[in-house]
Amino acid sequence: MTARRRLRSLRTRLLVFIGVTLAVVCAAMALTTVFVQRTYLLGNLDDRVDNAAQRSLGGARLHPEQESSLAFLMESGHPAGMLAARLDDEGGLLTAEVVGQDARPTALTDSQRTALDGIATDGSTHTVTVSGLGTYRITAVDRDGVRVLVGLPMGDVQQMINGLVAVEVVVAAAGLAVAGCVCAVVIRRQLRPLGRVAATAVEVSRAPLDRGEVTALIRVPAGDTDPGSEAGQVGAALNRMIDHVESSLSERQRTEERMRRFLSDASHELRTPLASIAGYAELMNRGTDRIEPVLAWRRVSAESARMTGLVEDLLLLARLDEGRPLQSDEVDMAALVAEAVWDARAAGGDHDWQLELCLDAPALVVGDESRLHQVIANLLANARLHTPAGTSVVATVETRGATCVVRIRDDGPGIPPALLPTVFERFTRADVSRTRAGGLEGGSGLGLAIVAAITAAHGGHIEVRSEPRRTEFTLELPLADSASGTLCDANSPRGAST
Incomplete structure (x- = not known):
């Protein structure tokens, strides 16, 4: 019906x-x-x-x-x-x-x-x-x-x-007729908005919501959403439901698009090292003199390591998506960032690495030390790989209220504005616009996605701001309970170069 x-x-x-x-x-x-x-x-x-x-x-x-x-x-x-x-x-x-x-x-x-x-x-x-x-x-x-x-x-x-009965019957019949007509008009007028609400619901039910792109669904007219009437309340509730359905469909479509892109990028990233390994293995099986066995094994080992790293990153992201618990220990972010900066200096000596510490309280957070180290290392590696030689990279650790703030800032060419909204999505690369150091091959595009996932798993937040000559990643983590006080690192004063 x-x-x-x-x-x-x-x-x-x-x-x-x-x-x-x-x-x-x-x-x-x-x-x-x-x-x-x-x-x-x-x-x-x-x-x-x-x-x-x-x-x-x-x-x-x-x-x-x-x-x-x-x-x-x-x-x-x-x-x-x-x-x-x-x-x-x-x-x-x-x-x-x-x-x-x-x-x-x-x-x-x-x-x-x-x-x-x-x-x-x-x-x-x-x-x-x-x-x-x-x-x-x-x-x-x-x-x-x-x-x-x-x-x-x-x-x-x-x-x-008998005359009184006849008069009563006539008056009652006339009253019923008039009351029936008035009620019919009133009921029809009162139910007219409900009819439009029902027509809107029918149109929405006919929309192909299970396939294709999400199109704008029709809404109940504003005149039929007056909360002062029952029909208006139904119309307003239907509009809220349509808004929720539309937003859910849009999110589902975005999720499906990200999943398709993720599968495509993952397949491409895995296919490249597999093709290299298969090619070198074929040359070694043929026993050709055009390539030395030692070089072939080195290339096979390198591509295997690259593929293993990619698979490990994908597994890490999958575990974080599942909400698996991480280790929970007290971690000194100042010491952790200092170690990561020294490691980055060893890997990229052609950059100017700096460490700044200004702490109003001990930079102690509760979390997984190895994963937090991975976050800082990925941010520093991102700055090293996507900026030219001679770029200054500054790592700053601060405490602000109940929050530990870590900033990684460089004066490189910056991230294109069109790329900023998706910079933390998986397989996002800035190769097109940011110069690579030394002609090195780029990563898989999972580094910043891992940073965002680990930060969220620790109850923190990360954001990025970029313009030419200034790109800054800001990481915020909740501090562990500790004694208050203002501490400054005597060995690494603010602005000290490492």
Whole structure:
């Protein structure tokens, strides 16, 4: 069932529910009104019947010796249609007449008299149907041996009640019709935003989210996201869900692209040394004199070492991605950076290496010393490989609050702005724009990715800023708990050259 059909079904159910509710309310009000009005009219009629009985009883007591006389009916003031009778000691009818309109009273027939038999003379009111005359409210009274039965017709009361019922039905029907039309208009108008929300959800469900590039998904219009209404709340929630889905799809696409690029670069990096190893092995198997066995073995060993290093780097990144725990020891970052600078000086003597220490507290962090050394060594190697001879590389260690800050700065040509956003991604190379030292082959493009992964595993943060003549990597790590105090390295003062 489509969303529109569901909305139509919902609208129909609402209209039916409201219609039934209104019908029940109208019926209850009409019945209550009729009941109250009928009770009032019957009470009024009973009062009149009682007054007529008392008057008739008074007229009958004037001539107690005339037990069957209805002479009092000849008096003026009796309403037309009034029925009167005299009763014997056992309650039987002695005589019974009905008052006519502008005419003498008329005696009741035997069948009419039969309807009046058995009425007790206790003054209570009864409803009796007399053939040919209609329905009457009748009472019988007894005073001092004089017994009189009097009744008044209920035709006027019944006619008024029937008219009231007809009016109630007409008014209720008209009210239901008007209320139904108003409710239909209101419900349609209130559900219209929900229909647009449903249409948006249908359009999003039809989008090919499982394949292809992520395209901008449609949103619920801003006018249908008013938090003051239920439909607006649904629209706003749907927009938030679409935003989340779109961002998740974009992230998935970026992840897939990075994975494809990673597999492509890894395959290329592994294929190059494998091709070299296979080529030299083939030459050695042929026993050709064009290449010396010692040189071939050296090249095979070098390419094997290169491939082993690449595989080790990939394994390290995989372990870090899995969140495997590292060793946790207290590491002195000042001593670690100093050792790394000395190692870099030995590997690249044609650069100007400097170490600066200015510590407000001991530069002690908790982590894996070998991995942290790898971070600093990779940063220094990156500066050495991608800057020309004579470049100054400065390593600075500082403590700032609860953070240890390590900066590696060089005055080389800088990193191209287009490369900065991806400099810490895997297999990212700056060979195109940064001059290599001595024509050395570049690395695999995993060095800075390993730096970022190890830093994140230690709860730290790394960033880079670069412009011509100044490139600076800033590494921040949380300090271990230690005594406060300001320390300066006497052997390596700030700005000292190593």
